[in-house]
Amino acid sequence: MSKEAFFISLFNSKQIGDDGAVLGNYVYSKDLFCEDIHFKRSWMSLEQIAQKSMLVNLSDAIAMNAKPRYALIGVVLPKSFHYEEMRALSKGFLNIAHAYGVEIVGGDTTAGEKVMISITVVSTLQGKALERKNAKVGDLVAYTGKLGESYRGLTRLLRGGSLSKKARFITPTLKANFVYKSAKYLSAGMDISDGLSKDLSRLLKESGNVGLHVKKKLPKRLLCSGEEYEMLFSFNPRHKKHILRLAQQTRTKISIIGKVARKRYRCICKEHHF
């Protein structure tokens, strides 16, 4: 068990384990976004840092079939920050808030050595919650979009290169339309934040330690690419046609990677944080 998993397990709450906590019609999610853990200042502008921190948090809500409504933003800022730098950060938060119809209703700031962003998102369910735990043996497993670009981007940054503002690692594209339309046909789902293999192992574990019968072996650069924020999901094969149609309607590429099986699945990647 990782230290993070151990720490979270100490709270012994039945709500913990998904991208967000479902309480009545509301979903609450919270993620930290920290300098030198999740990003380096030299990689992105402050506006891009704020944008990505919001997108990463909205992704959790969307992955549970919930519409983000409100955000509370806590920010640790270096004392040396000037008004222009604060303006750039707030512009990033507001860009994404406006694009997704989210109101920033509160927050807290404090001084520190490194930039640290903590966002809580309050969302309302758009139907049933899409959780990790209900994948059934025989269900098909699929993901949206293309995987691997985020890892390629990260590798380039770590080698001293730079990325365009449209690069996946800088600006992930969330699959809200597809999720909201297809959620009722899905048995389980989550976003791919730590890599397909790692997140798949979580989904299958939460669904009763089931496994995956793979259609064909995928390359590691695709399986272990984190921060993709594409969707990973499962569904009963009888919904296949319907889901492919919804994918087409929402212009969402879908790749079916296999079928839920009894034998336990093991993640093949290491933690992806640099």
Place this chain on the structure above:
Amino acid sequence: MSKEAFFISLFNSKQIGDDGAVLGNYVYSKDLFCEDIHFKRSWMSLEQIAQKSMLVNLSDAIAMNAKPRYALIGVVLPKSFHYEEMRALSKGFLNIAHAYGVEIVGGDTTAGEKVMISITVVSTLQGKALERKNAKVGDLVAYTGKLGESYRGLTRLLRGGSLSKKARFITPTLKANFVYKSAKYLSAGMDISDGLSKDLSRLLKESGNVGLHVKKKLPKRLLCSGEEYEMLFSFNPRHKKHILRLAQQTRTKISIIGKVARKRYRCICKEHHF
């Protein structure tokens, strides 16, 4: 305007300005609690750090006449932390959660150099929201408990001394019972986190730039003592008898410090963070 106030003002939300954001019957509040800003590790045990971080956050909810229900906890932990240290932290969070009937429903952890705790509390209103903005000219202004101990404690710690676990600076005592019983008779209220003078200036500003006709001059060690988590509140003089009775019933000491007046009030203290 402080940098914090400037940054918060950029979001231009009508919800921002109180201890929490009121949305329907819910109140959302969020506070950061950071090593070397709000505490030093040598001052308190990890259990005490977690406890205080929870109490500080619950205080925001209670100050708005809301009952805390759920908490989401984000924690940055040094990589060197062992299981025992994580257990001590989680014990602190759970102690306070249990004492106040709060469920910890989610969270996030990440590695960093210093301990940083970001808590979001979801609360339900116990009647009308107690806000800062409705103090009226002629209203009486009062605070609960004794002020000054927190500053004395902080001074002792800064000089290398230590504090007992019951000291105000280590374990603030919240005035939930008094708030819940008296809120309907109060015109405005907030908790005292940055010192009576500073917080009073905020309450009076939010109430339309009104001022205070002081009963008698208070000493600076009392006016500028932050992190007290006592309540500051105003009420129409016709409720005075009733409020004093509720204070007695809930064993809450009350000190009336003056009357809301037209002339603008100015804070006399500097920021209290060390």
